Amino acid sequence: MPLEQPILLTNIPTPPWGDFADRKTLSYADYTKAGGYAALEQAVGMAPKDILEVVKAAELRGRGGAGFPAGMKWSFLPPQDGGQRFLAINCDESEPATFKDQVLTEFDPHIVIEGIAICMIACQLDTAYYYIRGEYHHHREIFENAIREAYDNGVFGEGSRIGKVNDRWPNLYLQRGAGAYICGEETALLESLEGKRGWPRIKPPFPAVAGAFGRPTIINNVETLATVPPVLTHGADWFKSFGKGRPEGAPPNVPASFGTKLFGVSGPVKRPGVYEEHLGVTLKTLVEDYGQGMLPGKNYKAAFHGGISMGILDTDEYEAEMDFDIGKKYNNLGLGTACPTIIPHDVSMVAMARNCARFYSHESCGQCTPCREGGNWLYKILTRIEQGDGTMKDLDMLLEIASSMGSMPGTTICGLADGANWAVRTIVNKFWSEFEDAVSKERFVSISAVG
Amino acid sequence: MAWITKNSATMQIDRRDEPYLTAEIKADFEQRMFPRYPTKQACTIPLLHAIQDLHNWLPYQAIEEAAEFLELPASTVLDTATFYEEFFLEPRGRYTIWVCQSVSCEIMGHNKLVEKLSEKLGIGPHETTDDGRFTLMNVECIGACGGAPCALVNHKLHENLTADNVEQILDGLE
Numbered sequence: 177m178p179l180e181q182p183i184l185l186t187n188i189p190t191p192p193w194g195d196f197a198d199r200k201t202l203s204y205a206d207y208t209k210a211g212g213y214a215a216l217e218q219a220v221g222m223a224p225k226d227i228l229e230v231v232k233a234a235e236l237r238g239r240g241g242a243g244f245p246a247g248m249k250w251s252f253l254p255p256q257d258g259g260q261r262f263l264a265i266n267c268d269e270s271e272p273a274t275f276k277d278q279v280l281t282e283f284d285p286h287i288v289i290e291g292i293a294i295c296m297i298a299c300q301l302d303t304a305y306y307y308i309r310g311e312y313h314h315h316r317e318i319f320e321n322a323i324r325e326a327y328d329n330g331v332f333g334e335g336s337r338i339g340k341v342n343d344r345w346p347n348l349y350l351q352r353g354a355g356a357y358i359c360g361e362e363t364a365l366l367e368s369l370e371g372k373r374g375w376p377r378i379k380p381p382f383p384a385v386a387g388a389f390g391r392p393t394i395i396n397n398v399e400t401l402a403t404v405p406p407v408l409t410h411g412a413d414w415f416k417s418f419g420k421g422r423p424e425g426a427p428p429n430v431p432a433s434f435g436t437k438l439f440g441v442s443g444p445v446k447r448p449g450v451y452e453e454h455l456g457v458t459l460k461t462l463v464e465d466y467g468q469g470m471l472p473g474k475n476y477k478a479a480f481h482g483g484i485s486m487g488i489l490d491t492d493e494y495e496a497e498m499d500f501d502i503g504k505k506y507n508n509l510g511l512g513t514a515c516p517t518i519i520p521h522d523v524s525m526v527a528m529a530r531n532c533a534r535f536y537s538h539e540s541c542g543q544c545t546p547c548r549e550g551g552n553w554l555y556k557i558l559t560r561i562e563q564g565d566g567t568m569k570d571l572d573m574l575l576e577i578a579s580s581m582g583s584m585p586g587t588t589i590c591g592l593a594d595g596a597n598w599a600v601r602t603i604v605n606k607f608w609s610e611f612e613d614a615v616s617k618e619r620f621v622s623i624s625a626v627g
Numbered sequence: 628m629a630w631i632t633k634n635s636a637t638m639q640i641d642r643r644d645e646p647y648l649t650a651e652i653k654a655d656f657e658q659r660m661f662p663r664y665p666t667k668q669a670c671t672i673p674l675l676h677a678i679q680d681l682h683n684w685l686p687y688q689a690i691e692e693a694a695e696f697l698e699l700p701a702s703t704v705l706d707t708a709t710f711y712e713e714f715f716l717e718p719r720g721r722y723t724i725w726v727c728q729s730v731s732c733e734i735m736g737h738n739k740l741v742e743k744l745s746e747k748l749g750i751g752p753h754e755t756t757d758d759g760r761f762t763l764m765n766v767e768c769i770g771a772c773g774g775a776p777c778a779l780v781n782h783k784l785h786e787n788l789t790a791d792n793v794e795q796i797l798d799g800l801e
């Protein structure tokens with residue numbers, strides 16, 4: 177059943193409820209008039225652990241890519257010791273084809289700020305940094321202004337309605353990135369925040385224990401935090417009435433797909449954009465109903481369904497449900513950012529694989545050999561194949577290099593290499609015949625050599 | 628960008644008397660920025676942005692001044708500066724054109740933009756025109772994929788670009 181009312185995009189005109197053209201930034205006054213900051217009032221009157229319980233009971237999973245349960249992450253924090261504790265909000269949004277957090281940042285910054293404030297109460301964090309990617313210039317100005325409004329209205333700073341946390345008045349600061357995909361990885365983000373190059377840290381220690389400046393730190397995605405105010409207002413059961421729910425027959429400890437999700441649809445569709453739907457909506461619905469179908473003369477061939485790092489959906493996986501179990505069901509890494517890019521029939525999958533490999537070879541931070549060298553080799557081999565100089569052996573080598581890369585095979589520090597692995601491997605496997613055709617020249621060569 | 632090698636210690640640094648790190652920036656950081664973080668080092672990236680916003684690039688002398696101000700070795704600040712794609716350690720054009728080359732933009736025809744731009748400006752990616760007006764950058768996803776293909780010209784985002792409208796945008800710049 178299609179979503180009747182949006183939750184996150186209540187104030188952001190979005191089809192079918194509204195028109196993209198009517199989107200404008202909500203000020204503090206607009207947001208409060210629409211009922212905003214009531215959840216914060218409620219949170220101020222609650223014991224922090226009760227807020228945490230609501231988020232846990234709602235089974236809210238992270239919207240930044242990995243789908244880690246937010247309530248569980250928050251409960252990893254050690255007991256307070258009087259020192260500073262931090263929140264880092266991840267608005268690095270650099271995964272190719274992903275453009276959902278910017279919509280919240282640009283048009284409804286206060287729903288995000290309210291979520292931040294509630295998280296700071298629930299987790300007893302006194303200082304928050306909004307890490308926004310360097311290229312979001314316009315968004316940065318808007319968010320900076322929204323932060324100022326929040327200070328002027330007593331959300332943060334001296335005399336904040338939150339009260340003192342760890343004996344300090346709570347603060348929210350904006351931090352501008354400087355053009356590095358890897359800084360979206362949570363520990364690289366912390367290094368960058370500390371003024372260093374964005375080199376992911378070896379875990380443990382986990383950030384909840386020793387994060388920014390060696391202190392307990394929570395890192396959450398923008399969309400995750402923006403979901404917190406409606407969850408608190410309406411309760412866990414209400415939130416769990418949305419979405420796909422738990423896989424059939426699974427016991428209650430299996431992580432589930434509750435709630436709605438932002439889906440950023442791009443590629444050759446008639447109406448690309450960021451939409452909201454139940455978790456579990458099919459890719460086909462996103463393309464045909466929300467995106468209004470493919471552009472004339474274009475047919476669906478495949479999709480990067482959640483940013484390129486999750487791999488690819490095949491031509492016959494057009495009706496895949498976009499929920500947290502998509503990885504298991506359709507042989508990819510997972511839901512990722514849930515921003516599908518549609519690949520039409522006339523775009524070469526070799527070109528797409530080459531594009532991904534170039535991305536990873538360029539964005540690798542260089543710490544781990546399999547990632548730094550493997551990414552470069554994938555790019556070189558795919559370029560060679562695309563130019564018609566590849567051989568059958570290259571295809572085997574591609575798969576071998578790709579599958580050896582990543583924190584899942586146990587060879588690298590962070591998940592960037594897993595992205596390279598899954599992107600390249602699923603494209604080659606699912607579109608093997610295209611790759612075979614691209615290297616088929618070799619067959620003629622060998623036949624003539626035999627002759 | 629981690630493996631860009633730097634000139635050795637024998638390199639000559641161009642110097643001028645007037646500091647790049649102005650008194651205004653220093654005052655602003657002392658009052659507004661230092662209290663935000665437990666360490667001064669955490670101000671490295673904001674400070675480099677502030678200097679680059681003023682001068683359009685980061686001369687080595689500016690890196691040294693930033694390091695002195697933050698009480699860090701110059702090499703530490705240089706290490707950070709060289710890691711991030713947005714920091715320019717060489718002069719660049721008055722306008723930097725950042726063309727997205729990631730998947731959505733490639734699917735929607737970013738090639739035509741780059742061809743048009745290269746032809747019109749007479750430079751390839753990562754080069755600057757002789758008159759110092761334009762620097763062309765091929766970059767990865769800039770988070771505007773719904774409007775692919777797209778590009779930033781300095782801080783301004785342009786979406787749904789074609790060979791034609793990209794030419795108009797260039798013509799509209801001084």
Ligand SMILES: Cc1cc2nc3c(=O)[nH]c(=O)nc-3n(C[C@H](O)[C@H](O)[C@H](O)COP(=O)(O)O)c2cc1C
Pocket residue numbers: 237238239240241242243244246266267268269270271357358359360361362363395396397398400401590591592
């Ligand atoms: C290479 C890499 C890049 C990432 N980039 C982002 C990003 O741009 N934004 C984001 O929210 N999470 C990103 N993540 C995931 C973060 O590490 C982290 O899991 C997430 O911010 C946690 O927030 P959540 O639990 O609310 O989803 C990235 C992870 C990796 C491995």
Ligand code: SF4
Pocket residue numbers: 358375376539540541542543544545547548588589590591592593
């Ligand atoms: S996997 Fe790649 S990006 Fe991640 S830490 Fe290692 S080299 Fe850096």
Ligand code: FES
Pocket residue numbers: 272273274727728729730731732733767768769770771772775776777
């Ligand atoms: S792919 Fe070009 S802006 Fe995202």
